[in-house]
Amino acid sequence: MDLVWLGLLGLLLAGWSVLDGGNLGLGRSLRRIGRTGPERRLLLTAIGPFLLGGEVWLVAAAGLLIGAFPALEKDLLYAYYPLVVTLVVAWVLRDIGVWFRSRRPSAAWQRGWERVIVVASTVFAFAWGTLLGNVAQGVPATGRPGLETLVGPYSLLWGAAVVAVLTLHGAVFAALKLPPGRRVRATGTARRAGGAALALLAAVGVATPAFSVELARPLPAALVGVLAVAAVTVALRLVERRRDGWAYACTALAAAAPVLAVGAATAPRLLDGLAHDSTLDLLAYVVLPAVPLLIAVQVWMAWTFRDRVGSRSAVFF
Known part of the structure; x- marks a missing residue:
């Protein structure tokens, strides 16, 4: 039963990485794929219906972490407080940029908020990847890791790899949602990001034993890494x-892979922070019915907004 709770946490975090990861990747490439104001407006229109829906998965994962893994949540927050704060600040700024970008017709106003979206999306993805790299090295039960671990070469390599994977995911999402005549720059971005993702994922695989990272279950993590490279x-x-x-389905697997690899490799340490059975029994009445509902709503959203965007598409932000 303990593994069920860890699996639910992994499902929520992997779901967020897939759904909002595409928004982050597209936000990072907003000014590269969209060269003019109307083109960038189209990209934001593509993000619009899925922005809040994707973020719900991260909020749900945070709630589950607090409720089902209180000791782990405490250790994570204390050990990686600077990364968590960076992640939250970037998250808020990304959303503010999306909300404010089109509030005024001024070109200078729009360019300014577009830059906020690009920078915040990049920092958000990089902080998330760096956090995963730290967790892969083992969450300390007491104290904080040194600076050489928190932002060391191995952790930063994870951050760069996640940024590259999510950039690829976002570019493929853009190619999927833009009109066929406007997908050229999206495919070019996908090629560049894909090449970087392959190199960085391979580097993570090579660096893991070199840096003597203590993984409890290295084989599952290695298999997930191979799956990500293949995807x-x-x-x-x-x-x-x-x-x-089909390309989006493949990049979705790649976007979820870092979360799944870290969870599989460090499961024993993560389960150390699990709550008591009585707490989990009460939590099950809320969580178990909510997860299928969350998935059903997301499927409905994807089906409702499955068409490519155009000048007549609904604008949410």
Whole structure:
């Protein structure tokens, strides 16, 4: 039963990485894929219906972490407080940028908020990847890791790899949602990000034993890493063949892979922070019915807004 709770936490975090990870990747490439104001408006229109829905998964994961893993939440927050604060600040700024960008017709106003979206999305993704890299090295039960671990080469390598994977995911999302005549720069961004993602994922795999990272279960993590590399490779081929839907499915696997790899490799340490059975029994009455509902709503949203965006599409922000 303990593994069920860890699996639910992994599901929520992986779901957020897939759903909001595409928004982060697209936000990071907003001014690269969209060269003009109207083109960037189209990209924000594509993000619009999925922005808050994707964030719900992260909020739900945070709630589950606090309720089902109170000791782990305490250790995470204390050990990685600077990264958590960076992540939250970038999250808020990304959302503010999306909300405010189109509030005024001024070109200078819009360019300023576009830059906020780009920087905040990049920092958000990088902080998340760096946090995963730290967790992969083992969450300390007491004290805080040194600066050489918190922002050391291995942790920063994880941050760069996650940024590259999410940039690829966002570019494929753009290719999927933009009108066919406007997908050229999205595919170009996908090619560059895909090449970087393959190199960085391979570097993470090579660096893991070199840095003597203590993984309790290295084999599952390695298998997930191989799956991520394969997914990126297949996605790049599918994008070239204009099969954007299948390419998005592949990059979704790659976006979820870092979370799944860390969870599989460090499961014993993560389960040390699990709450008592009586607390979990009460929590089950809320969580177990809510998760299928969350998935059903997300499927409905994806089906409702499955079409490519255009000048007549609904604008949310």
